[in-house]
Amino acid sequence: MATITPAPVRTIRRPSNYENAAWRWMRYSAFLLIPLAWGHVLLQDIIVGVHNMDINYVAMRWANIGWRIYDILLLAFAFAHGVNGLRQVLFDYISTSTTRRTLSRVLFAFWLVISLIGAIAIFGGVRMD
């Protein structure tokens, strides 16, 4: 077996810029997403199950303000975490700063539109016909 040299641990000074904030966002939103996303999966997929869901279930759940706050938090943290993750993945394949800037703007618009649609629905609630 080949010998393995342990990687040296280096210390660097962190510049406080947008990318630094984005990195911290990923880490801190991740901690919140552990209870939020896992709780959501546990409740909806395991305990309730997709076969016991319909629009009345959503109406019943959203009748409770606590669940609406939960869903708003989940929407805010999960989707921004995911889109920024996608941005980081795509940056691995894009090296020019102009393309990176354009991509960031496109992804920001994508994030904003979908988040707004989701937020309007949570605030607006279920509209029964």
Added chain:
Amino acid sequence: MSSLKTTVTGYAGYRGREGQLSFLLHRFTGLGTLLFLAIHILDTATVYFIPSLYDHAIALYQSTLFGIGELALVFCVIFHGVNGLRIAYLDMFRPKDWEIRRQRSGVRATLAISMVLWLPAAFIMLRNLAIHNFGMFGG
């Protein structure tokens, strides 16, 4: 921009073992969850925008094909979370453990913990599928 072919052959040919596996899994589970999340925000939003559409969307999720996708999705969410916790723990408390041998056992432990969390969930979801989609267990 590197071509897709370079990326795929690079990922497939690079023999980075556990560390690379964990990198790839973190990426794919994250991207997979994001893909579903974007669709899921929109389908849930129909309760406000087009309420008559919501039960159709749910009917689709209740199909066997999506049921299998749901199993994969739950694995993605579990693995991405456990692996993310491992990464954060090492960064914050054990930076000296960012070292290949420790990585290998860490990745194995992460996979084991993910499986332990996922298997009971998968069992319950498969049971629901068997009951509702195949009429088994008195469904």
